[in-house]
Amino acid sequence: MQQEDITEKLVCTIECKQGAVRAVRFNGDGNYCLTCGSDKSVKLWNPHRKLLLKSYSGHGYEVMDAQSSCDNSQICSGGMDKSVVLFDVASGKALRKYRGHAAVVNCVKFNEESTVILSGSLDGSVRTWDCRSRKMEPIQVLDEATDSVTSLQVSDHEILTGSADGCIRRYDLRQGKLSVDHIGKSVTSVSFTRDGQCVLTSTLDDSIKLMDKDTGEMLNEYTGHKNHEYKIDNCLNVKDTHVLAGSEDGYVYVWDLVEAKIIHKIKHENQRVVHSLSFHPTESCLLTACGNKVFMWKTRLSPVVDT
Numbered sequence: 001m002q003q004e005d006i007t008e009k010l011v012c013t014i015e016c017k018q019g020a021v022r023a024v025r026f027n028g029d030g031n032y033c034l035t036c037g038s039d040k041s042v043k044l045w046n047p048h049r050k051l052l053l054k055s056y057s058g059h060g061y062e063v064m065d066a067q068s069s070c071d072n073s074q075i076c077s078g079g080m081d082k083s084v085v086l087f088d089v090a091s092g093k094a095l096r097k098y099r100g101h102a103a104v105v106n107c108v109k110f111n112e113e114s115t116v117i118l119s120g121s122l123d124g125s126v127r128t129w130d131c132r133s134r135k136m137e138p139i140q141v142l143d144e145a146t147d148s149v150t151s152l153q154v155s156d157h158e159i160l161t162g163s164a165d166g167c168i169r170r171y172d173l174r175q176g177k178l179s180v181d182h183i184g185k186s187v188t189s190v191s192f193t194r195d196g197q198c199v200l201t202s203t204l205d206d207s208i209k210l211m212d213k214d215t216g217e218m219l220n221e222y223t224g225h226k227n228h229e230y231k232i233d234n235c236l237n238v239k240d241t242h243v244l245a246g247s248e249d250g251y252v253y254v255w256d257l258v259e260a261k262i263i264h265k266i267k268h269e270n271q272r273v274v275h276s277l278s279f280h281p282t283e284s285c286l287l288t289a290c291g292n293k294v295f296m297w298k299t300r301l302s303p304v305v306d307t
Contacts, residue, residue, distance in 0.1 A: 078105030120149030
């Protein structure tokens with residue numbers, strides 16, 4: 001494993017000034033990122049220049065998650081006010097406010113064409129909303145989960161959900177088929193590997209499991225971090241060679257995908273929970289959220305911006 005592949009060098013710290021940062025997300029090309037705040041705002045940044053581009057308001061309570069559309073013209077977000085909001089990036093205006101959920105919206109995603117928003121909620125449902133229609137009702141409700149839907153991923157023909165009922169569910173939209181894998185403990189984060197063959201699943205027993213998507217077989221398990229209380233993100237690096245996850249002890253842990261050994265721990269200054277992270281889509285660059293700040297990490301060979 002090459003050391004230069006590890007994003008360990010802190011190249012910039014952003015004071016977001018939006019209370020606690022609930023989530024940080026790169027956009028599709030990695031040039032910008034979104035942060036969600038406990039102050040009810042979504043902010044759009046150029047993190048490479050530490051530049052705040054715009055703030056968006058439309059939620060009544062804390063914003064839990066957000067995502068940019070594929071062409072960067074729109075943003076969707078979900079929050080503690082049970083609503084899903086669609087923003088226009090350029091004007092900053094809220095174009096739609098969808099109110100179908102009965103509880104906190106934990107996670108939101110666009111489909112690949114960014115024509116549909118999917119939202120997962122504490123009410124145990126995933127709801128899908130057509131951005132092109134004026135109708136405010138969901139076009140579909142997936143209510144198979146028996147507890148909070150904590151995490152959501154979307155590919156060109158699949159929806160992947162993780163739930164506090166201890167299950168991951170994969171909806172194959174082409175075949176109209178649902179696959180359920182019982183993991184055991186509450187699931188806090190799910191993500192596809194970049195090759196689309198496997199699923200990375202974090203659970204509230206201080207472990208992350210790599211599952212074969214089609215068979216449900218556990219291929220590897222990653223341990224050593226602390227995660228038994230909070231919803232904490234996992235992700236893979238751009239090459240699918242490392243597994244990364246936040247931790248309740250103030251570190252991001254980095255494992256070798258194949259050997260499942262911890263190869264690095266990224267320390268954060270305030271030692272608080274590192275709950276959200278986002279890896280750049282094409283480069284060795286990592287964003288992490290901890291407390292009221294966002295941190296950007298690169299490899300030691302990457303160009304450095306002023307902190």
